[in-house]
Every structure is written in C-alpha cells, then in structure tokens.
Amino acid sequence: MSLGVSEWAPNSLNIFRNCDNNCRYCYAAQQALDRHQIKSRDEWGLGMFPNKSWQSKPKRLDGRTMVPTTHDFFPKHLDEYIIPFLRGWLEAGNELLITTKPRYEVIKRICEEFEKYKDKFVFRFTIGSIDDDFLRFWDNKAPGIIQRVTSLQYAFKHGFNTSISCEPYFDYELMRLIKLVSKYATDTIWIGKMNQIDHRVDMTNWTSKDYSFLEVRNIVQSDDYIKNKIYPLLKDNPKIRWKDSIKKVLGIERCKERLDKDG
Numbered sequence: 001m002s003l004g005v006s007e008w009a010p011n012s013l014n015i016f017r018n019c020d021n022n023c024r025y026c027y028a029a030q031q032a033l034d035r036h037q038i039k040s041r042d043e044w045g046l047g048m049f050p051n052k053s054w055q056s057k058p059k060r061l062d063g064r065t066m067v068p069t070t071h072d073f074f075p076k077h078l079d080e081y082i083i084p085f086l087r088g089w090l091e092a093g094n095e096l097l098i099t100t101k102p103r104y105e106v107i108k109r110i111c112e113e114f115e116k117y118k119d120k121f122v123f124r125f126t127i128g129s130i131d132d133d134f135l136r137f138w139d140n141k142a143p144g145i146i147q148r149v150t151s152l153q154y155a156f157k158h159g160f161n162t163s164i165s166c167e168p169y170f171d172y173e174l175m176r177l178i179k180l181v182s183k184y185a186t187d188t189i190w191i192g193k194m195n196q197i198d199h200r201v202d203m204t205n206w207t208s209k210d211y212s213f214l215e216v217r218n219i220v221q222s223d224d225y226i227k228n229k230i231y232p233l234l235k236d237n238p239k240i241r242w243k244d245s246i247k248k249v250l251g252i253e254r255c256k257e258r259l260d261k262d263g
Helices: 025-035 075-091 102-111 115-120 132-139 144-158 174-182 207-222 224-235 243-248
Strands: 065-067 096-100 121-126 161-166 190-191 240-242
Touching: 025 161, 065 075, 075 096, 096 102, 096 207, 102 115, 102 144, 115 121, 121 144, 132 207, 144 161, 144 174, 161 174, 174 190, 174 224, 207 224, 207 243
Parallel strands: 065 096, 096 121, 121 161, 161 190, 190 240
Antiparallel strands: none
C-alpha cells in the first residue's frame, strides 16, 4: 500500500488493475509503468480489467478498508462488478472508505443499494478544483465539478457519511472550493499536494497552454504559498486534515492517527 493510502486506512481493495480516467498525475499508472506492467501511460486508460481482488472471497478485516485506491468507479461496471463487490465486503462486516471522483449515476446507485449499510462506510469524494478547465487538464476523463458536487449533495441529502479529498488541489480557488463543499461534508476535508510530478507527469509535446496549468500548480503548492496563504486561513477549521505532503512543508510531525475513526 502506498504511503498516501495508508494515511487514510490500514487496508485497501481494488476491483480493477487500471483506470479509464487516466489522470495525468496518477501514482498507480506510473507504478505500473515502472514495474513494466504496461508499456505506456496511454495503455493505462485503454479499457478496464479485473484484478485478483475481484475473485477474492470477502472476509472481515481489522480497521477501515479503502476501496478503490488505483482506479475509479464507472456506470458500465455497476451491475457486474461494483455492486456485488461492495455488497460482499460489507456483508462480511467491514467498514469501507469509498474513494472516487464521483459520477452521479454511480453514487446514486450505491446509495440506493446500501441504504441499510450507511453507517458502515464513508464516501470520500476527490475534488481538486471548482474550475472545469483545471479538472479536464489534470483529471483527464474524470467528471467535471457539477457532477462531483451533485454527487456529494445527493449522498449528504440521503444521510450518508461524506468526506472530501483536495489531494491534489490545482489552483488559486481552494478556499472557494472548501466553502462550496463544507456544508455537505459530514466528515473530514483532506488537503494535499501533487507528489513526484517530475516522475509521474509526462510532459512530452506539451503546449504553452499546458505549461500554464503547471505554472499555477507550482505556485499554489509552493512552500511559501502553503505557509502564508493556505495554512493561516484553514488551520482553525475543525474539518481540515493535512496530508503528509503538507505536513512536511509546515514542519508538523506525522502522528499515528486512528485511521479507523478519524480517516
């Protein structure tokens, strides 16, 4: 399990071994490339293939389990894969952290199917910007802001536990984003940087416009910006949690957190 995942849960599960979102900064895609499991980053987003976890018999795990960690959920997989997979692990007595760049159809269906299990899982919706230009550039084929916020509102309205991941955040509008989602987040809001960008992001054939997105990212994730613009405004917000990438900048030592309670 990657360090970023372990900050949120002691266990992780995935249904697929790749992801059609094909986000530019995806750690899992780069990991697969480094291990020679794929030949190019483009190959990561060319159709979804089940992995070994899909065939595993569900069992009771200690602590919270994060699902998925290396891919997203898509409507076309709901009936054959997603719903049966989640049902099996919930019925085995597990507490789940469902992480996704949410598609409304998927979230609505999960809420409908697992009403009686709503106290057994938390949705953690990844939203890095309120600007669709930034979302389209960095998150590639993932949903835009309207679908992500609508999904959040639906889950909240129907009494499910909701959390937000602003990891990574992309632009100057982080405060507006947090203001937008805060009233629909029953749980925590996590803030983190885009890690290992020089290794994970392929900048081959980039245009000047492409580099403009990178320039904004470099400014808003700089040590100075974090210390003087972000931290002072959010340090007293009880919902805010800092990922390790931010803690390192702030000089905050990582404490051993109760991942099954405060994840």
